[in-house]
Each structure stands twice: as C-alpha cells, then as structure tokens.
Amino acid sequence: MSRLREYKPSPLATLPKTLDPNEYYNLSPEYRRAEEERTALRSQMKRQYQMQLNNPYRKELIEDPALTRWLHARNIVYPHFRPSTKSSLMGVAFGVLPLVVLYFVLKTDRDKRDSKIDAGTYKRPFKLSS
Amino acid sequence: MAAFRAGLLTPALTKGKSASISTIIRGARAASGSSKDGLPGPYPKTPEERAAAAKKYNMRPEDYQPYPDDGWGSGDYPMLPDRSQHERDPYYRWDHPDLRRNWGEPMHYHFDMYIRNRVDTSPTPLDWRTMRLWLFGFLGITMFMFGMGEVLPCYQPVAAKQYPYNNLYLERGGDPEKEPEPVKNYEI
Numbered sequence: 256m257s258r259l260r261e262y263k264p265s266p267l268a269t270l271p272k273t274l275d276p277n278e279y280y281n282l283s284p285e286y287r288r289a290e291e292e293r294t295a296l297r298s299q300m301k302r303q304y305q306m307q308l309n310n311p312y313r314k315e316l317i318e319d320p321a322l323t324r325w326l327h328a329r330n331i332v333y334p335h336f337r338p339s340t341k342s343s344l345m346g347v348a349f350g351v352l353p354l355v356v357l358y359f360v361l362k363t364d365r366d367k368r369d370s371k372i373d374a375g376t377y378k379r380p381f382k383l384s385s
Numbered sequence: 386m387a388a389f390r391a392g393l394l395t396p397a398l399t400k401g402k403s404a405s406i407s408t409i410i411r412g413a414r415a416a417s418g419s420s421k422d423g424l425p426g427p428y429p430k431t432p433e434e435r436a437a438a439a440k441k442y443n444m445r446p447e448d449y450q451p452y453p454d455d456g457w458g459s460g461d462y463p464m465l466p467d468r469s470q471h472e473r474d475p476y477y478r479w480d481h482p483d484l485r486r487n488w489g490e491p492m493h494y495h496f497d498m499y500i501r502n503r504v505d506t507s508p509t510p511l512d513w514r515t516m517r518l519w520l521f522g523f524l525g526i527t528m529f530m531f532g533m534g535e536v537l538p539c540y541q542p543v544a545a546k547q548y549p550y551n552n553l554y555l556e557r558g559g560d561p562e563k564e565p566e567p568v569k570n571y572e573i
Contacts, residue, residue: 261512262508263511263512263513263514264508264509264512265512265514265562266506266512267504267505268506268508268509268512268513268514269459269468269506269507269508270508271474271508274508283550289445289447291449292445292447293448295532296443296444296445297487297490300443300487300488300489300490301480301487301488303489304480304487304488304489304490318419319488319489319491320419320423321443321488321489321490321491321492322492323419323423323424324423324424324425324442324462325462325492325494325496327424327425328459328460328462328494329494330427332458332459333458334427334428334458335428335458335459335460336457336458337456337458338456339455339456341456341457342453342455342456342457342458343505351559355515356488358511381432
C-alpha cells in the first residue's frame with residue numbers, strides 16, 4: 256500500500272519495527288553485538304528477580320532499586336538545581352508572570368466596572384429580577 | 386535481615402545497665418537494605434563518571450545518555466527514548482505485565498505519563514500529516530459551507546402567514562362591539 260511506503264514518524268507516532276530499514280539493511284556485527292549485550296543485561300536482571308521471587312525463605316517485599324532511583328530523581332530535584340538562564344526564565348514565566356498578568360487584568364476589569372457603576376451606566380448581565 | 390538487626394541490638398541491650406538511646410539508634414541504623422550509592426547523583430562530567438553511572442543504572446555505557454546539564458535538576462538520570470509502554474510487546478513475559486516492564490529496568494523520567502492508561506506513542510495507521518490534513522480539511526470545508534449558508538441562504542419562497550377572521554381580530558383581544566376594519570389578504 257502506497258500509504259505505508261510514505262509513512263513518516265512523528266513525536267507521538269513512532270515508526271513500526273517492520274518498516275524500520277535498520278532491521279533489514281543494518282547487518283553490521285557492532286549492531287548485533289550491542290543487541291546481545293543488552294540481552295545479557297536484561298537476562299541478568301531477570302535472573303536476580305526470579306531468584307528473589309522464588310526464594311522460599313523470603314518474607315519481605317522485593318525492592319526495586321530502579322523504582323527507588325526514579326522516585327528519588329523525580330522528587331529530590333533541589334540538590335542538582337542550578338539557576339541557569341533556562342530555569343530562571345521558566346521560573347519567571349510560570350511563577351511570576353501569571354500572577355502579575357492576572358492582577359493587572361482583574362484590576363482593570365474591576366476598575367472599569369466600578370467607574371461604570373459610579374456613572375450609572377452599568378447594565379447587569381443575567382439580571383433575574385426585572 | 387531481622388536476625389541481623391536483632392544480633393546488632395543484643396550487645397547494646399546486654400551491656401549491663403539499661404541501653405542508652407544512642408547505642409540503640411546506632412545499632413538499628415547498621416542494618417540497611419540498599420546504600421546511598423544507588424541513588425541518582427550529579428551530572429557526570431568525566432568518562433569514568435559516565436561509565437559508573439551507566440553501571441549504576443544497569444545500562445550499557447554506549448546507551449547511557451544523561452539529560453543535558455541546564456540546571457533543571459535531573460542530575461545524572463538517563464535520557465531514555467520517548468516511547469510509551471503501549472509500544473512494548475504484549476506477548477513477552479514481563480515481570481510486571483500491566484506496566485510492561487521488567488524488574489530493575491531503568492524507568493523513563495516521565496514513566497507515569499507513558500503508562501498504558503495515558504500517552505500513546507505507538508505507530509498510527511496513517512502518518513500524522515495525512516491525518517491532520519484529512520481532519521482539518523474536513524472541518525475547514527464544513528465550516529466554510531456553513532458560513533456560506535448563513536451568508537447566501539437558499540430556501541423556497543414563502544410569504545407572511547395570513548390569518549382568517551380579519552387577522553384573528555377577536556382572538557387577539559379585539560373589542561367585540563366595535564366593527565374591525567376588513568383585512569384583504571388577496572389580490573385579484
């Protein structure tokens with residue numbers, strides 16, 4: 256089908272493995288050796304997990320260090336935080352700017368309404384009592 | 386592990402007198418599971434640090450790529466490809482089948498976004514550009530046609546409704562004594 260030939264991946268839609276040219280043309284030994292090394296690491300971790308899982312004397316939960324590291328990285332951000340240009344700009348854009356903009360917008364809107372009420376020209380919207 | 390902890394506490398408790406708080410606390414701290422070395426650290430600058438970090442995260446040193454050091458606070462956490470868990474093989478025997486993840490595998494920084502209930506990055510039947518074109522093309526043409534329908538309406542010619550009995554004089558609250566003016570709705 257011509258649509259599959261023209262398929263272009265995008266950030267939220269990846270290329271299917273069957274359309275990946277690397278699978279068919281990249282037969283270099285380095286690529287294959289890398290895959291083998293990854294498989295070796297994966298098998299070691301699988302073995303560790305199975306040993307702990309099937310241990311009849313185990314009474315506690317199996318602790319996952321990768322999970323601990325992920326939680327630590329997500330929550331404890333301050334020690335490695337550095338006020339660089341990007342982080343300061345983000346802090347200003349998301350922390351300071353909304354408050355300032357909101358203040359000015361609401362203030363001008365309210366001042367306009369107040370002046371109209373003082374002048375007597377304010378038309379109340381959704382007025383239920385006629 | 387519990388026996389180890391008890392073994393450490395016994396010298397503190399059998400010291401003769403009642404054990405002080407410091408000895409009990411010191412004894413209790415020695416029995417720990419994982420160490421602090423396994424936690425994420427600062428951004429790796431030298432190749433040795435990178436290799437050590439790759440080993441810590443159970444990755445190949447060639448695969449290990451930390452987030453760029455722009456002060457954001459990620460430290461040496463690896464930058465894995467932005468692939469959702471939807472894409473992983475459903476028929477492989479994962480250790481955690483609902484998360485499609487093995488024990489000890491490095492987790493993506495945004496792992497909770499890429500679980501199977503949330504963001505899906507798997508391949509689509511058509512590519513994004515075609516889908517975008519079809520969707521917005523259809524919506525655009527529909528909106529254009531509706532707009533043209535408002536500007537240039539097209540319907541059967543119709544006149545104002547004509548009512549009998551002098552345009553419903555009595556029904557509309559007319560005076561029954563007074564004679565209404567005759568309303569002629571035809572032309573001959």
